[in-house]
Amino acid sequence: MSEKSLTFEYCDNLVQEFEEVIERPILNGTSTYYTGVDLGTACIVLAVLDENYKPVAGAYRYADVVRDGMVVDYIGAVKIVRELKQEIEEKLNTELLYAAAAIPPGTDALDSGAIKNVVQAAGFELTNLLDEPTAANEVLKIENGAVVDIGGGTTGISILKDGKVVYVVDEPTGGTHFSLVVSGAYGMEFKEADKFKRDNRNHKELLPVLKPVIEKVASIINQHIKNYNIEEISLVGGTCCLTGIEAIIEKQTGIYTHKPRNPMFVTPLGIALSCTQEIIE
Template sequence: MLIERKILSDFSKLVRENRNQNFQSNLKVGVDLGTSNIVISVLDENNNPIAGMTKESKVVKDGIVVDFIGAINVLKIMKAKLEDTLSVKLINAATAIPPGIIKGNIKCISNVVEGAGFEVINIVDEPTAASTVLNIKNGAVVDVGGGTTGISILKNGEVIYTGDEPTGGIHMSLVIAGYYGCSIEEAETIKKDKNRESEVFEIVRPVVEKMASIVKGFLKDYEVHEIYVVGGAASFEGFEEVFEKFIGIKTIKTNESLFVTPLGIAMNCN
């Protein structure tokens, strides 16, 4: 997994340092409309990170677009900034959905991306996108997002099951807000404060155990020997240890877990 870790580190630097790499080939674009963040990832045809951008947003809730115009406007601004930085027009894009959402919501997500000026050429479910980055052939990929916990189970490189339940990062924030008697916005800030990570993790541990319980339920009819966790809500140190102890299956978390799925979406832009 060393190659995958390097790709994630490279992409994270591009996003956080607001820069891009030189390129001489066709570009692959991924648009991740998350509950907490919208991420655009840009790769070259060999899946090397070229540029990226992330923006906090509340336009999507549990895989459902709740602010259609707002989502389009945010995405348009991000697209324009990346095009200006790269001096190239971004045309085709892939996007992703939580597994198990209804067809109408899938179309709505696609319409947002197309409304921002992209042509959607592929739609993939989020945990499957993550498995592309991690190069997983067997096991379960769990994507812990802002609003949901999704799973894809793979056997010999094929997805044999997907599932999704509404427990994610926002539920951590609700618990934090209740504990400290503060607003959701303040709770979000506390949750992301690295200096308070160990303190906060003990507060949200019951939510993490709830997520593990959801995953354990998904796995009850399948033989799985490894679980891979990704997603921004899984960023806490020790997150994977709670999963492994609760479920009893080896659980692995890579670096830069927030960016695994966005990169995987772009890799499926073909």
């Protein structure tokens, strides 16, 4: 088996383990729990790992408290994170102390304080705050390539060389635009269209409708990677759950494009993997 296949196998296995513990948490008597808090535009995810950094529990909720990577409803964000924290604590019969969080690339000067405050106000000790692509690469383990995070409001592109992020950009095209196209094509209210888009039973029908938006995302990727020697593209973010999106991006870019088992859970797991017991002041 190639090194690339082994890397993808690690990612997909970790995601599968996480999906399983969301439904059936593992009570293994670990001494320490590490939590990754992913405040997404469309969905907030908490991923909990044990002292050996193995998934033991998780929870998520679709929400509208973050837009384009910025917290727009601080009270609502704190409430949801606190509720998800309490939900997991009840299942594990313990208190979750340590958490890490992440911000979209290039927004640290704008919003890192708000995200830090949300996590702390929800009752966590914040131990790390990193950018989302770096977090995702804790799971993807790309050496030379690009991580493309298609979130609700924006598409973040990070280029990695020798495993380190050397270029990041965040562009205003994402899942919201996909939902607007669905809304217009089917005459649905936005929230109904967003829900319709998330149902994978509708993906085969939706792919031709959404192809122009996906091609726009691919053109954004092409624009930002043209000066780099990119060997592979990995897709993360909830919008990438759309069945077939990877084939269109690969065709438009001409670069091998990999989509993990569940792109929505890659970044929160990477955030959790970066969590420590060293508290940020």
